[in-house]
Amino acid sequence: MNPEMEMNGRDELIQRYVDGDLSGAELRAFESELATSEELQAEVAALRTFKAALFDSRLDIAVPRERLEALIPKSKAPVVSPRSPWIRWAFVPMLMVLMVGGYLRFNYDPMNFAKGSVVSVRAGLTPAAAASWVAKETGIAAPALDCGTSCCLVKGECGPDWAAYTYESEGTEYRLYMKQGTEAIDNANLPGEQVHDVVMKSGKGIGWSHCGMSFYLTGGNAADRRRIAEMILAKLCAVTHGHEKH
Amino acid sequence: MHGLNRAIEMFAPKSQTHSGGRGSFEEAVRPHLDVLYRVARRMTRNAEEAEDIVGQTLLLGYKNWNRFDGEHTRSWLIRILKNEFLGLRRKQRSRPEETELDLEVGDQNKSWTGIADRLNSERIIQAMEQLPEEFRMVSLLCDVEQMSYEEVSEALDIPLGTVRSRLFRARARLRELLADFVAEGAH
Numbered sequence: 001m002n003p004e005m006e007m008n009g010r011d012e013l014i015q016r017y018v019d020g021d022l023s024g025a026e027l028r029a030f031e032s033e034l035a036t037s038e039e040l041q042a043e044v045a046a047l048r049t050f051k052a053a054l055f056d057s058r059l060d061i062a063v064p065r066e067r068l069e070a071l072i073p074k075s076k077a078p079v080v081s082p083r084s085p086w087i088r089w090a091f092v093p094m095l096m097v098l099m100v101g102g103y104l105r106f107n108y109d110p111m112n113f114a115k116g117s118v119v120s121v122r123a124g125l126t127p128a129a130a131a132s133w134v135a136k137e138t139g140i141a142a143p144a145l146d147c148g149t150s151c152c153l154v155k156g157e158c159g160p161d162w163a164a165y166t167y168e169s170e171g172t173e174y175r176l177y178m179k180q181g182t183e184a185i186d187n188a189n190l191p192g193e194q195v196h197d198v199v200m201k202s203g204k205g206i207g208w209s210h211c212g213m214s215f216y217l218t219g220g221n222a223a224d225r226r227r228i229a230e231m232i233l234a235k236l237c238a239v240t241h242g243h244e245k246h
Numbered sequence: 247m248h249g250l251n252r253a254i255e256m257f258a259p260k261s262q263t264h265s266g267g268r269g270s271f272e273e274a275v276r277p278h279l280d281v282l283y284r285v286a287r288r289m290t291r292n293a294e295e296a297e298d299i300v301g302q303t304l305l306l307g308y309k310n311w312n313r314f315d316g317e318h319t320r321s322w323l324i325r326i327l328k329n330e331f332l333g334l335r336r337k338q339r340s341r342p343e344e345t346e347l348d349l350e351v352g353d354q355n356k357s358w359t360g361i362a363d364r365l366n367s368e369r370i371i372q373a374m375e376q377l378p379e380e381f382r383m384v385s386l387l388c389d390v391e392q393m394s395y396e397e398v399s400e401a402l403d404i405p406l407g408t409v410r411s412r413l414f415r416a417r418a419r420l421r422e423l424l425a426d427f428v429a430e431g432a433h
Contacts, residue, residue: 012414014358019388021395021410046358050365050421054389057367057374061284064297068279071301072272073308168277172394173318221394 014040018047020223023197023204130156134163141213142178143236174219174228181214193237195229197222210236271311275304278320281391282327288374288386289331299334303327324387324401358421365424373423381416388413 016022017030034040134142137158142165154173157164162179198207198216205218206229217229282303286296303326307314314322374382387398388409395413399406 011418012410015414015417016410019395019413042359043357050358050417051389053365053367054370054385055392057370058284058390060367060371061287063280063283064293065279067297068283068300069276071297071304072275072279073305074272172320172392172397 014043014047018044018051020221020226023222130165134158138163140178140180172220172224174217174225176232177214177216177218179214179216181212193233195226195233197226208233271308274316274319275307275323278323281320282323285324285383285386285391286327286331288382288390289328289379291375295334299327299330302330306330318397318400320393321397321400325403328383328402369424369427370420373420373427376423377416377419381412381419384409384412385416385420389417 013022013026013030017027017034022030034044131142133156134140138161140161140163142163154166154168157166162177164175164177167174167176193208193210195206195208198205204222205216206225207214207216208229209215210233215229215232217225217232219225220228279300282300283296286299286303287293290296290299303323306326307323310326374385377385383402384398387393387401388395393401395406395409398409398413402409404412
């Protein structure tokens with residue numbers, strides 16, 4: 001056990017590793033130790049089994065699904081309140097401020113495209129419909145990625161030159177941002193076709209570039225993000241490289 | 247880019263339609279009903295009370311839907327649920343106060359091996375019931391509902407560092423309690 005691990009508390013490090021909370025030097029140090037220590041490997045495996053048992057314990061509670069569904073307040077038709085003319089006109093300068101603010105914010109930091117001004121949002125799309133919608137709105141050939149069997153597309157968003165899909169997997173939301181060009185990744189000195197932890201203003205995520213596009217995945221914990229990002233990239237590579245060969 | 251266009255076709259599932267997100271309250275909350283109910287059950291330890299609290303949570307969420315930014319719906323709903331529960335507790339003065347600010351954890355057992363593979367749900371639930379509420383909630387959300395530290399921090403309105411420290415101590419205490427169960431079972 002190296003001195004750093006001793007200092008930080010071995011037990012806490014094991015837990016943070018299994019929870020996907022380690023990153024950077026801490027993660028590298030832990031993984032290096034893990035590769036050589038059978039005792040540590042056994043502890044990690046045991047904690048994973050322990051967590052799986054806790055996760056399974058949720059099944060002991062029977063959920064009265066129908067009664068809960070009935071508790072959801074039903075949406076009413078939107079009520080449009082009459083506004084006086086001066087309020088209506090006040091929206092014009094407000095809108096202009098928002099548009100200029102959004103533009104400046106977007107251009108201030110290319111890495112922050114995730115928070116760039118939103119042009120359009122659509123819910124209830126199939127991945128194929130989302131891809132076609134994004135292509136129509138922005139001209140971006142954003143792939144309609146299905147990130148796994150238990151993952152579903154919740155909504156699509158478009159900015160002036162970016163698109164994002166929000167997926168949900170077992171109650172956790174993941175957002176995949178896509179942008180034409182690789183400058184967002186290059187700014188962080190990340191080579192393409194390999195996923196990297198990226199810290200943007202919008203939070204921690206995983207970034208990579210592929211075929212002249214930048215991808216950035218947020219949401220969930222670091223381990224799940226990495227797993228999903230690697231799976232998406234592998235699928236992209238399999239398709240694009242396979243195509244080039246033919 | 248031609249390859250990516252082909253990827254569009256390959257990755258598109260044939261018939262998967264999901265609505266939700268910020269659009270409709272009903273569609274946004276529906277995927278989280280199970281989690282809300284399970285958390286409410288563990289908080290109240292009572293099925294009827296749990297349904298009441300979930301109902302109140304949904305009503306309050308619906309009223310505030312226009313003010314919600316649409317990010318992390320699950321954390322947002324659990325925060326409302328927790329506040330409803332605490333409000334209810336304050337009204338029910340007759341109930342003993344359970345919340346403790348500290349959790350004593352012994353030094354004797356610091357290993358997960360030998361415990362993890364001998365657990366069953368009943369034992370786990372019994373052990374979790376023995377944790378002080380603040381610790382039980384963090385373990386419940388992180389381990390049982392598999393929420394990230396960030397989501398738990400948002401749901402319980404506590405700093406990330408507090409999520410970590412409460413989770414580590416809750417698990418350490420659970421490990422002790424479950425080790426006792428395992429030892430009892432062996433005799």
